[in-house]
Amino acid sequence: MIAGSPSSLLDSLAHEVHVWLLPDACELPANCEGWLTADERQRWRRYRLPADRERYLRGKTLQRTALSRYLPIAPPDWRFRIESQGRPVISSPATGTDLRFSLSHTTGLTALAVASDREVGIDVEYVNRQVPDSLARFALSPAELAERAQLQAARDQDPFFEFWTLKEAFLKARGSGFSVAPATLSFTLMTREEPTLMRSVEAWQFAQLKPSPAHQLALAIGPDRAGAFKRLTVHVRHFMQLADDYLATEAA
Numbered sequence: 001m002i003a004g005s006p007s008s009l010l011d012s013l014a015h016e017v018h019v020w021l022l023p024d025a026c027e028l029p030a031n032c033e034g035w036l037t038a039d040e041r042q043r044w045r046r047y048r049l050p051a052d053r054e055r056y057l058r059g060k061t062l063q064r065t066a067l068s069r070y071l072p073i074a075p076p077d078w079r080f081r082i083e084s085q086g087r088p089v090i091s092s093p094a095t096g097t098d099l100r101f102s103l104s105h106t107t108g109l110t111a112l113a114v115a116s117d118r119e120v121g122i123d124v125e126y127v128n129r130q131v132p133d134s135l136a137r138f139a140l141s142p143a144e145l146a147e148r149a150q151l152q153a154a155r156d157q158d159p160f161f162e163f164w165t166l167k168e169a170f171l172k173a174r175g176s177g178f179s180v181a182p183a184t185l186s187f188t189l190m191t192r193e194e195p196t197l198m199r200s201v202e203a204w205q206f207a208q209l210k211p212s213p214a215h216q217l218a219l220a221i222g223p224d225r226a227g228a229f230k231r232l233t234v235h236v237r238h239f240m241q242l243a244d245d246y247l248a249t250e251a252a
């Protein structure tokens with residue numbers, strides 16, 4: 001098997017979760033607007049601010065291009081459907097696999113998580129900003145607010161963003177978005193290994209990354225379809241490498 005070929009990447013998801021990063025400084029393939037479906041194009045055009053349109057296009061391009069690294073399906077050929085609470089999932093082509101993805105965009109960075117046979121959620125936030133008290137009280141549980149106050153002096157960045165990205169990643173992995181009130185979940189960062197979700201009935205794996213000094217990223221990785229917990233390795237991959245490969249394939 002050639003390392004990096006579609007099936008070897010897909011096989012590696014048996015023991016890995018992949019995080020694809022697309023910094024705003026990286027150019028998109030020139031033809032990627034043409035990859036949007038009629039519905040996606042309509043939504044893209046509805047964004048009034050150019051920055052929001054660009055953010056949406058970067059997300060959809062990363063989603064399509066990254067997924068095409070796992071299966072021999074060209075980026076424009078993927079179709080997605082939106083579940084009742086907002087989560088996008090692959091609808092076609094039928095892949096015969098249980099490939100899962102989760103997308104997040106923030107100032108300066110777009111990130112996509114890819115996993116197989118289990119739920120996955122990702123969130124990335126730009127951290128060089130003030131957090132209004134009202135947002136902290138809305139988002140954090142009383143225990144998290146107390147932990148945040150305790151940790152704040154020792155951290156370079158507000159621990160709020162760690163709690164927040166963990167919650168969003170978890171809620172996205174569950175497909176519920178913020179139909180669940182974020183303050184009803186409670187994480188603790190004061191563990192020796194990884195952050196822990198308190199009072200969870202299932203075993204979940206959580207990971208935190210700092211893709212740049214200005215960004216905080218969290219991943220939530222569920223048990224497999226049979227309910228079994230297995231710790232996976234998080235592997236970070238960069239979009240430039242992926243774009244170059246795709247463009248090279250296109251040009252051949």
Ligand SMILES: CC(C)(COP(=O)(O)OP(=O)(O)OC[C@H]1O[C@@H](n2cnc3c(N)ncnc32)[C@H](O)[C@@H]1OP(=O)(O)O)[C@@H](O)C(=O)NCCC(=O)NCCS
Nearest residue numbers: 056059085086087088103104105123172173175176177178
């Ligand atoms: C899904 C949600 C949780 C994420 O929103 P967000 O942080 O604004 O945006 P992200 O870029 O991280 O994620 C958006 C992506 O999540 C995915 N998504 C949307 N709803 C989802 C759901 N219910 N489950 C899983 N994924 C979902 C989509 O791919 C979406 O990308 P798209 O809009 O380009 O199609 C949203 O429902 C929400 O309620 N957000 C509140 C955000 C907020 O208050 N943030 C303050 C930060 S300090």
